[in-house]
Amino acid sequence: MTPNLFPARALVFLAFGFLAQLPITGHAAPSSSWKIEPFSSPDKLLASGKEAPQLDKFTPAPILLDAVRGEVVSFQFVVRAGDQPIQTLTMTPNGVASILGDFIGSSALQIYRENYVRVDKPSGNRIREPKWWPDALLPLNLASQTIPAGGSAVYWVTMRIPRDAIPTDYFGELDVTANGDLHRLALTLHVRDMQLPESNFRGTVALYYDVLRDWYRKSGRDFSDEEWQKQKQRYADYLLDFGLNPYDPPIAWKDTGIDAYLKDPRVHSVRTPALDSADFPIAVDVLKRTGTLSKSFYYWNDEPQTPEQFAAIRANSTKLRALGIPQLVTAHPNDALKGAVDIWCPNISNALGVGHLDLAALRREQALGHPTWLYTMVVPKHPYPTWLLDDDSSAMLSYAPLWAKAGATGLVYSMVHGWGPKPLEDLTSYANTSGDGTLLYPAELVGGQGPMPSIRLMLLRDTIEDYALWQEALKRKIAPTFEFPAERKGPLVYNRMALLDALEGGKAAPASSPKIVQLFPETATSLSFVAPQTWRLDATRSVEARLGGGFLTVEFRSKALAENDMLTVIVGPSNLEKKTEQWRLYYSTKGLEIQKRTAEGRHEAKLPAVRAVKTPAGARFSVPLAALNLTPPSVRFNALWQSESGTARLFTDANDPFLTPILKQSEVKTTQPKGNASGTSRNTLRTP
Structure with a gap:
């Protein structure tokens, strides 16, 4: 059984890399011999490269499946060609059996070859660089059965566990034949003494x-x-x-x-x-x-x-x-x-x-x-x-x-x-x-x-x-x-x-009520910064925030503000227990737009006291906190710089106010700022 990482969701996925009929050119085997590499994790196997994508390195692991009766489990494996291309490739599942003869037949297994798509402009999740991502699963009988020399392919296999399966350990093999040469992939399955509960989902x-x-x-x-x-x-x-x-x-x-x-x-x-x-x-x-x-x-x-x-x-x-x-x-x-x-x-x-x-x-x-x-x-x-x-x-x-x-x-x-x-x-x-x-x-x-x-x-x-x-x-x-x-x-x-x-x-927790660690805490621990503060986006762009005299002033600096750039200031109350809302101030060459977000949704607002003006190096926002019903000495604050090359965000908060940092007013008495401040700390601007 797999120790920790989504241990058993089955979770090695038998997938065969297939880039829209374009095989992945992985790290070539040292000789003409080919090999199989099992992968006991649900994680997607990614590929890098522009025209000739290469399968990223990963750590192979045996196929160890842990399942309850009635569920479907999955696993992956990679076939790597050696110095010679694989011209014919066949796969035959043999089912799995226990040492006492209990059997789950080959019809329980389905094999697919993974198709890869290149994502040049990442969506903004954990991985931010261009990659080839697998998604479509081509049934084995419809997928290409060839792999070029030095190439790799990934396969995804599902196994349906019968509801009446005997709870025990099962062992089996998957026959893989390339150019007439047979290799066998070993499978181990542990079936638990419990059925998948009926769900009302x-x-x-x-x-x-x-x-x-x-x-x-x-x-x-x-x-x-x-x-x-x-x-x-x-x-x-x-x-x-x-x-x-x-x-x-x-x-x-x-x-x-x-x-x-x-x-x-x-x-x-x-x-x-x-x-x-x-x-x-x-x-x-x-x-x-x-x-x-x-x-x-x-x-x-x-x-x-x-x-x-x-x-x-x-x-x-x-x-x-x-x-x-x-x-x-x-x-x-x-x-x-x-x-x-x-x-x-x-x-x-x-x-x-x-x-x-x-x-x-x-x-x-x-x-x-x-x-x-x-x-x-x-x-x-x-x-x-x-x-x-x-x-x-x-x-x-x-x-x-x-x-x-x-x-x-x-x-x-x-x-x-x-x-x-x-x-x-x-x-x-x-x-x-x-x-x-x-x-x-x-x-x-x-x-x-x-x-x-x-x-x-x-x-x-x-x-x-x-x-x-x-x-x-x-x-x-x-x-x-x-x-x-x-x-x-x-x-x-x-x-x-x-x-x-x-x-x-059948273990029960000593607590009187069930507990699930919160996906995102209802009251999150936020980052906090003392204004004035400057964050750098790159060598030419920065964002500065000042808080004092009842004003929040935010200045975006660059060599020039491009025609399609959108500058956004996000601000809200620091104490979200009393009031959960958020203000968004958008500035572009079309002018300033203000939006208030509440439980009812998003609503445009007209607040003449809130201003944004273009500067030679970008734009400056002047926000009287009283106009937003916000009270110093602290506010939730974030900023975005959207351009044709993508969106840069000061803090990765997913637009969740509980994950948005708190900007605190300096204990030193300040007035509404003008221009740049000297001696402010420099922080790296995070890009989503």
Whole structure:
């Protein structure tokens, strides 16, 4: 069994590096002989280089899997060609057996070859340099079976553990034959004397059938209506097998097949049509007739920010509750929607509001029978975990304790097929990120039919399975822990083996209530600085902050302010227990814009007393704290410099006010500053 690092999530992933049919040119073997290198970690194997990417160095480790009955585990391995190319490559799983003859057959294993995509402009997570990232998983029968001389390829293997598997140790081999030469990869599996608990988690994702069909049409693949119905069903069924439900059924509400779909035990959630749709009354009748009304939810008001949107949600609430249909709103609990929302679904950091989840508010709503679902998108980024292409595997896996900590019982995700023209080569997505809105790939690109999985989809299934374990631990008053430092410099880690040991042994924590180490503390320990203070971005750009005389003055300095540059000052109260809000001051060549962020969302503000002026070297902000209802002698402070080359941020706070440093007024009495200060300390400006 693996000691610490996500020890058993299975977690070596059998992946075979595949750069959109471009093999990875790893570190060549010293002779013509080829070899296999197992990798017993869920971490993605990255590659460097521009035109000829090289697999980054990693430490091979034996395949040691630790599983409960009923879950799916995974592992990776690398095949390295020697001085001679591999022209033919075949793989045959043989299953695994115990010393007493208990057997899990080869059909439980699925092998994929990993496809790599180059990310030239990182999304802003832990790794900030251009890299090749693996994601799409090509089924072995569709993947290239060659590797050039000196090249490497990575494979991902999944193994489904039967619910009736005998708990014991299993051993087996995977046959890999290259150019007629057979090598064997040894596998060891420990099956625990416990089953994966049944979960009430409701993972839902957007599968927009018309958008999907349009992508195929633009790619030269048209479907008749009959063929398209089959394709819709392929995509929906594929998601159901991963524990995810598409928002909308693949079958029209008026068609005869809708009853069977709604009664499918894999279907836990279905979105109703909009209230003003002709299909709405039809859907209600079908849901009642099939006894599946409890699977329904209403989700047609996304990220509300305006009084008009709030009013529409309140109006819908009365109609929907009369029918027994819960209304989901992607918002954090707030006074504007109090009493009108049945399922609160905020962003994991309330990114559209103050930037931090109010867990106490969520728990109050849960106590009233209003569940919490969560969602993630392009924000927040590091140190928060994301589902983006260029983030650690452990970032997605960390959502299991995150959901458990927040009491979440479901999720929504914006899309699973947000592809451009060439998704196996480019996954650029919204807001200069990569991979947002993609979990599936079209198998037609490599000669298949329907969807192919991604590494992130595999990890999401693992996460949903782990969530069931965390829920069971909470139910038994076991105290699992999860370390999630704000300044994380490596992949996130939690001791899954310890959690399994506690569950299998029936151990209970001495504490009277279950405890989960907070992903981000509700009251975080913040960095603090005394003004005046200067931070350098590079040899030519700096940011200076002064606090005194009731003013915050911030000066951005450079050789010149480019036309498309955006300078941002973030400021808020230092004591967030009394008031959690944030002000953002944006300055560009278009002038100054002011935004206030509260639990209700983001709102533009007009404050004439707050000024920003262009200077010969950049721009200067003059902020009277009283105008923002802020009280000296300290404030939360951060600054951003956005340019065509990317965004530079003073502090990596993920827009979370609890992670934003405190700027303190010097004990020496000062007045509103003018110009540069001498003798200020120099700090390195951090770039996200």
